Amino acid sequence: MRAVELSAAVEVDRPADDVWRLVADYDRDPQWRAGVATMAPSTSGPVVVGTTTAERLRTAGRTWNNTGVVTSVGPGRRFTWRTTSGVVASGSRTVVPLPGGRCRVELALSVRPDGVQRLLRPLLAGVLRRGLAADAARLRLIAVREPARG
Numbered sequence: 318m319r320a321v322e323l324s325a326a327v328e329v330d331r332p333a334d335d336v337w338r339l340v341a342d343y344d345r346d347p348q349w350r351a352g353v354a355t356m357a358p359s360t361s362g363p364v365v366v367g368t369t370t371a372e373r374l375r376t377a378g379r380t381w382n383n384t385g386v387v388t389s390v391g392p393g394r395r396f397t398w399r400t401t402s403g404v405v406a407s408g409s410r411t412v413v414p415l416p417g418g419r420c421r422v423e424l425a426l427s428v429r430p431d432g433v434q435r436l437l438r439p440l441l442a443g444v445l446r447r448g449l450a451a452d453a454a455r456l457r458l459i460a461v462r463e464p465a466r467g
Contacts, residue, residue, distance in 0.1 A: 320405075320429045321442045325453040326421055329460045333420035336460045337393050337412045338363065340422060343370055349455040351448060352376040364396050372403075376448065405429040422460075424453055 329336050339345055343358035350356075352375045359369040368387040373380065383403030390396045399407035408426040415421055426449055 320427045321445060323426045323428075323442070323446050323449050324424065325446075325449040326423045327453040327457045328415065328419060328421050329457050330419055331460050331463070332418050333412045333414040334393060335463060336420050336422060339456070339460055339463065340410050340412055341390075341396060343368070345459075346372075349459050350452050351455070354380075364390055366390050369401075370398075376444070405431065422453060422456060424449055424456075 339349075341363040343356050343364065344361065346356040347353045354373040354375055355371075356373075357371040358364070364387045366387055366389060370383075370385045372383045372385065374383060375381075381403055383400050383406070385398050385400045385406075388397045388399055394413070395409060395411040397407070397409045406426065406428045408424070411423040411425075413421045413423065426445065428445060
C-alpha cells in the first residue's frame, strides 16, 4: 500500500534562527502538535543525527505509541526523521529564511497505513492533512509570541 504524502507550510514574522530553535526542539512539540500527549527526546535542545524520540499521540480516535530517530540534520535549517516502531512514518521539518527577517516553515509527513487503516486511506489522508495544517498554524502563533533572543 502506498504512503499518504502530506505537507504544510506557513510564513512566520520571525528570523529563521529563532524559529529553528522551536521547530528543532522535540521537547516543544506538545505545545504546537495537536494530540501529542508526551514527547520524550533522547537529547535536549535542537536535534542532532541519532536523536531518538518516544511519542504518545492521540489522533483519529486512537492512541499511538511511536518511537523515532532523526536521520539527518542540515545546519540550522532542516532535519529528517522516521519512526522505528508504531506507525510507519517519516518526514522533515525545514525553516527557509525570507527577506525582511521572516521565514517559511515547511512540514512534510509520509504515513503508510496498515491493517484497517488501508481501507480508510482517503479519510485518514483528510484527517492528517487538516491536522498538519493546523499544527503549522499553531507553530506560527507560538513562534511570533516567543521573546526575542539576543
